[in-house]
Amino acid sequence: MTDLPSDTTLTETGLDLRGKENRLLLIACGALAREILALIKANGWTHIDLQCLPAKLHLYPDQIVTEVDRAVTRNQDSYSNIFVVYADCGTGGQLQAKCAELGVEMIEGPHCYSFFEGNAAFSERAEDEITAFYLTDFLVKQFDAFVWKPMGLDRHPELRDMLFGNYTKLIYQAQTHDPALVDKARTCAERLGLDFEHRFTGYGDLEQALHDQARKT
Incomplete structure (x- = not known):
């Protein structure tokens, strides 16, 4: 067998050169970066990666759905799981509909003030x-x-x-x-x-x- 890079894994469909198995990608609002990184560090979640979109998208809620769609589509073949760390954030349910279409979950709540409070x-x-x-x-x-x-x-x-x-x-x-x-x-x-x-x-x-x-x- 040909020698493979050390991070290569074998899957049922063949070779996976990205080592994506059992890795989680968080696609999140940039306003949550510090908190998410703190939780990743505190819990030792070495299998979690974070990609933040610009926090200023909150000034233009209509753009959040488009940018989340692009980020998920760009990364969906590289991770076994993707979680969107945005609440509705003024999208009028459009973000939830898009996540359902893409087959990914998102955090519950109308906005971050709600999920921070509980x-x-x-x-x-x-x-x-x-x-x-x-x-x-x-x-x-x-x-x-x-x-x-x-x-x-x-x-x-x-x-x-x-x-x-x-x-x-x-x-x-x-x-x-x-x-x-x-x-x-x-x-x-x-x-x-x-x-x-x-x-x-x-x-x-x-x-x-x-x-x-x-x-x-």
């Missing part, structure tokens, strides 16, 4: 927190790039009351214990003219979803 807990609070504006660790760090500037508040601060007039408080859903981020989040609330609440959520349903996928692969 989808069940977020749903229970939803009616009481209809006037809440949420930030995660990522969004606190990137507040100017993802909130202040895209909304034009850097050029027209007078828009603040029009854009946030129906909100009453800012809830910082913290994934980590970081006093500096709490202080920055409080400043974000002040800039928006909102009351402030700090709520430690950790990784919420994201952690369980990744555990489930890691066990499947």
Whole structure:
């Protein structure tokens, strides 16, 4: 038999030169990169790879479905399992339909604020927190790039009351214990003219979803 590279595996269909068996690819929003990498490291998931799409796709939800489709199609022959780490994220169910068409699973929930809180807990609070504006660790760090500037508040601060007039408080859903981020989040609330609440959520349903996928692969 011809000598084969050390990472070559034999499958029922022949030679697999990519060593794809029992490997999981996470296709995720770039805003979740730090949290996902932390979970991969903490759990020793050496069989999991991560590919992040630009976090700024959240500014254009219609593009999320297209980019996820491209990423899955490009990688589906190289992995035994692919999991999409996006919630609905403003796609109006289109992302779920596309994932079903592609034969891949995605994390449950309407958005990351929900699965960080825990989808069940977020749903229970939803009616009481209809006037809440949420930030995660990522969004606190990137507040100017993802909130202040895209909304034009850097050029027209007078828009603040029009854009946030129906909100009453800012809830910082913290994934980590970081006093500096709490202080920055409080400043974000002040800039928006909102009351402030700090709520430690950790990784919420994201952690369980990744555990489930890691066990499947």
